[in-house]
Amino acid sequence: MRTRLYATVAAGGFRRHATYRVATAAGVFTNTVFGLILSYTYIALWDERPQLGGYSMDDALAYVWIGQALITVCGLMGGGFEEELIERIRTGDIAVDLYRPADLQAWWFSANLGRSAYQLLGRGVVPMAVGALVFDFTLPAGPGTWLAFLVAVALGSTVSFAIWYLVAMSAFWLLDGQGVVQVAWLGGLFFSGMLLPLNVFPGALGELARVLPWASMLQVPADVYLGKYAGGWQLAGAYAFQGCWALVLLGAGRAAQAAATRKVVVQGG
Amino acid sequence: MSFIELESLEKTFTIRRKEGLLKRSKREVRAVDGISFGVERGEMVGYIGPNGAGKSTTIKMLTGILTPSGGRLRVAGIDPSPSSRLRSGRGGPNRERTRLAQRIGVVFGQRTTLWWDLPLKDSYGLMHRMYRIPDARYRENLDRCVELLDLGELLDVPVRQLSLGQRMRGDIAAALLHDPEVLYLDEPTIGLDVVSKARVREFLRELNASQGTTVLLTTHDLTDIEQLCSRVMVIDHGKLMYDGKLAGLHAVGESERLLVVDLERELPPIEDVPGARFVRAEGPRQYLAFPASSSAAPLVAAVAAAYPLVDLSVREPDIEAVIAKMYGGTREERRESLM
Structure with a gap:
């Protein structure tokens, strides 16, 4: 592994996003407002149906703010890198990435890791703190839970990367990735549990939603945060669920990348 | 190898x-x-x-x-x-x-x-x-x-x-x-x-x-x-x-360079300078074509000797024009770009 190279790429990804301070401030504002709206909606819902999906009111409110904090970190509504990658494929700038002595997927993964880390600090912490000031929601039991939560977030972010990377790869064949992006966006919005926790989904739909990869991105980290996994084995199971999806989807991304670089035309110029 | x-x-x-x-x-x-x-x-x-x-x-x-x-x-x-x-x-x-x-x-x-x-x-x-x-x-x-x-x-x-x-x-x-x-x-x-x-x-x-x-x-x-x-x-x-x-x-492409001469006033086409071909005129400015492989110096001297020369420039043929000339007249539009 070329740790130093990819560490440099990740650091670059972090600093690139850090240069856009106004965008970060605007994002924090949007997340906070959206969090307030969702909070009041959830309060109304949980007033009617206490313990819905096994969550108390405090759990539900924590869930809202975790969601707001992770929107960009775990790419719930778009991975935050796929538009750039699709644009590079469409314009042919991807040629520059391809001749480099570096692996395309590892390169973008590292860059995205840097981006996620910045988003966690820049756009995750503040809305969560604001939410905690306004509402009295559940906080993790202790530092161990915080740590376990961060591991789940890292895994969730990896699954998110893998999904959006696959989406971006489709641009090699479709040339215009917008259609696929729209579908992935809608799928992510619904199946990540961004609008409503997945454990609230009824029957077969709920069963399905909880085993799809999008569950790794918000539902699993939130449940880790809320301490819903009793004991080490359950927690390990949750990590394994995320890890398996990460491996499968990263593998699919590699296969798509190999097929693309082998036979697909690099556009333009 | x-x-x-x-x-x-x-x-x-x-x-x-x-x-x-x-x-x-x-x-x-x-x-x-x-x-x-x-x-x-x-x-x-x-x-x-x-x-x-x-x-x-x-x-x-x-x-x-x-x-x-x-x-x-x-x-x-x-x-x-x-x-x-x-x-x-x-x-x-x-x-x-x-x-x-x-x-x-x-x-x-x-x-x-x-x-x-x-x-x-x-x-x-x-x-x-x-x-x-x-x-x-x-x-x-x-x-x-x-x-x-x-x-x-x-x-x-x-x-x-x-x-x-x-x-x-x-x-x-x-x-x-x-x-x-x-x-x-x-x-x-x-x-x-x-x-x-x-x-x-x-x-x-x-x-x-x-x-x-x-x-x-x-x-x-x-x-x-x-x-x-x-x-x-x-x-x-x-x-x-x-x-x-x-x-x-x-040489292969028989490409031509263009000598652009600005004269003191509007004059009839310069057609008496050996090695040059009159292309067109715009008022006192005249365009003369000559083979790219030959030197512009004697041409400039000949024009300067016979005409009231104010200014001049030499335009190189662009590659498309050279290639167009090289491989037949099928690409007239490219030859135009010489003008």
């Missing part, structure tokens, strides 16, 4: 087009149609041709981005094509690719390898890691590039704030930090102003002379070739049409 060697290299693209509701037609486009040539170590070669001739496709195959449809290809003894890398097995595809990438540098004039949002020097730090350049060597090469390409003031400037000429210089430096043996330049002077062009050319000449770097250069600007390349290859419709000296190209 040559340093860069192509043997009947081919690249065919299949283009599918929609015709009506369900019908699709397939059309094969031969972007590169059986090209063979060899480039020796330390040569500086121009690779020219009109838009869509297959220049960039060739470069992409040489860098290993595109797989050839047929033929053979070797760069520094390595077969760059992605499929051969996949087949090669030992160490996997990445090892071959890395081995080749360590030895080549690429500059795509219309694209950038630099980090758009970050200071220029950050991209160089990235190259340092990417090519595993030893620290001392990296310092030395960076210092040299910074000095020769005048990048000192720009190192802390985010790339998106650089002018096109500055960015191009930055990109050229980025391609050279790992001491590549071959440098591919795809339109390195496109869109640059005269001063920037001159600076880039000067740097490339110096690089070739002092480091012995083999340079393959595509361009639309004949001056690039004139000032840099002892050898030029012309490709059109995916075929190699000419391979030799630039002067020879002018």
Whole structure:
């Protein structure tokens, strides 16, 4: 592994996003407002149906703010890198990435890791703190839970990367990735549990939603945060669920990348 | 065996087009149609041709981005094509690719390898890691590039704030930090102003002379070739049409340069100067064509002796015009561009 190279790429990804301070401030504002709206909606819902999906009111409110904090970190509504990658494929700038002595997927993964880390600090912490000031929601039991939560977030972010990377790869064949992006966006919005926790989904739909990869991105980290996994084995199971999806989807991304670089035309110029 | 060697290299693209509701037609486009040539170590070669001739496709195959449809290809003894890398097995595809990438540098004039949002020097730090350049060597090469390409003031400037000429210089430096043996330049002077062009050319000449770097250069600007390349290859419709000296190209193509003379006043067409052909007049300005292979000096002397000359300039034929003349009159519109 070329740790130093990819560490440099990740650091670059972090600093690139850090240069856009106004965008970060605007994002924090949007997340906070959206969090307030969702909070009041959830309060109304949980007033009617206490313990819905096994969550108390405090759990539900924590869930809202975790969601707001992770929107960009775990790419719930778009991975935050796929538009750039699709644009590079469409314009042919991807040629520059391809001749480099570096692996395309590892390169973008590292860059995205840097981006996620910045988003966690820049756009995750503040809305969560604001939410905690306004509402009295559940906080993790202790530092161990915080740590376990961060591991789940890292895994969730990896699954998110893998999904959006696959989406971006489709641009090699479709040339215009917008259609696929729209579908992935809608799928992510619904199946990540961004609008409503997945454990609230009824029957077969709920069963399905909880085993799809999008569950790794918000539902699993939130449940880790809320301490819903009793004991080490359950927690390990949750990590394994995320890890398996990460491996499968990263593998699919590699296969798509190999097929693309082998036979697909690099556009333009 | 040559340093860069192509043997009947081919690249065919299949283009599918929609015709009506369900019908699709397939059309094969031969972007590169059986090209063979060899480039020796330390040569500086121009690779020219009109838009869509297959220049960039060739470069992409040489860098290993595109797989050839047929033929053979070797760069520094390595077969760059992605499929051969996949087949090669030992160490996997990445090892071959890395081995080749360590030895080549690429500059795509219309694209950038630099980090758009970050200071220029950050991209160089990235190259340092990417090519595993030893620290001392990296310092030395960076210092040299910074000095020769005048990048000192720009190192802390985010790339998106650089002018096109500055960015191009930055990109050229980025391609050279790992001491590549071959440098591919795809339109390195496109869109640059005269001063920037001159600076880039000067740097490339110096690089070739002092480091012995083999340079393959595509361009639309004949001056690039004139000032840099002892050898030029012309490709059109995916075929190699000419391979030799630039002067020879002018002779083969019977191309003409244009002498633009401004006279004191409007006068009848200058038709009595030997070796020149009157093209047209715009008031006191007259356009005379003469063979590109002959000198403009006697012509200028003859005109100055017989007419009240105020000012003059010589226009070089552009490559498209040369090629259009070279291969028959089928491209009248290109010949127009001489006017």
